[in-house]
Amino acid sequence: MPGFCPLFSSSKANSTVFYDKNNCIVVDMGASYKKFLLALSRTGIELSDIKAIAITHDHSDHIAGLKTFLKNNKIPLIASQKTLDSLTDKDVIPAETDKIIADESEIVIGDTVISQFPTRHDSPGSCGYILSFDGNTYAGICTDTGVLTKESVSALLKCKSIIIESNHDLTMLKNGPYTPSLKMRILSDQGHLSNNSCAQVLPQLLANGTTRFVLGHLSETNNTPLLAKSASVSMLKSAGATENKDYVLTVAKPAGNGVILF
Secondary structure (H helix, E strand, O other): OOEEEEEEEOOOOEEEEEEOOOOEEEEOOOOOHHHHHHHHHOOOOOHHHEEEEEOOOOOHHHHOOHHHHHHHOOOOEEEOHHHHHHHHHOOOOOOOOOEEEOOOOOEEEOOEEEEEEEOOOOOOOOEEEEEEEOOOEEEEEEOOOOOOOHHHHHHHOOOOEEEEEOOEOHHHHHHOOOOHHHHHHHHOOOOOOEHHHHHHHHHHHHHOOOOEEEEEOOOOOOOOHHHHHHHHHHHHHHOOOOEOOOEEEEEOOOEOOOOEEO
């Protein structure tokens, strides 16, 4: 069966593996290559199974290990044109890398179909991804976005399973140690999604067939797994849904997450 595994998910490092019996697609490479290999080895997925890597945007917690990864693995790199341009300017992409532009066209890697949707973040070309396996099994990843636009929600409505950002608790952020300017950045429309903002969209996704939710990209300074999960479960409960009956919801750990089947 198709599945996915958030190898790393936090404000420090992000990398997720999506796979089926034939293909494995990595989204983001925010940990070092050495750490990525160790985390991958614990999933049972082989490095040789990886057919492409897709990058959501150019911030360091999503690309820290990318250059070394691409030097050691001759596989296609998928990203928006603006992200590819930025990664090229930063000398992250080896010259021999096959670059695939993620735009309005679907990208086909074996029997996996990948499409992108733009996200609202302070990184030009930032996007999320939808992956289809065997033509009808959809999974999505949507992190690093200050708001959920109609376009991003519309894309996610296709998904049976999603990884969605639940970055911060508003009270913890406002009363926390970050500078006023950093707090304003996180709270802006191009910042990060709060627990409440994440929770508000889940009933709509559930009503359209999403039954497995993974809350990701939690701040280790301005959030806790309990607060993130409580906000989402409460919102779904108010919509009449029961956890572990109508849906399954988990919170991604910063590292060491188990494989999740669709």
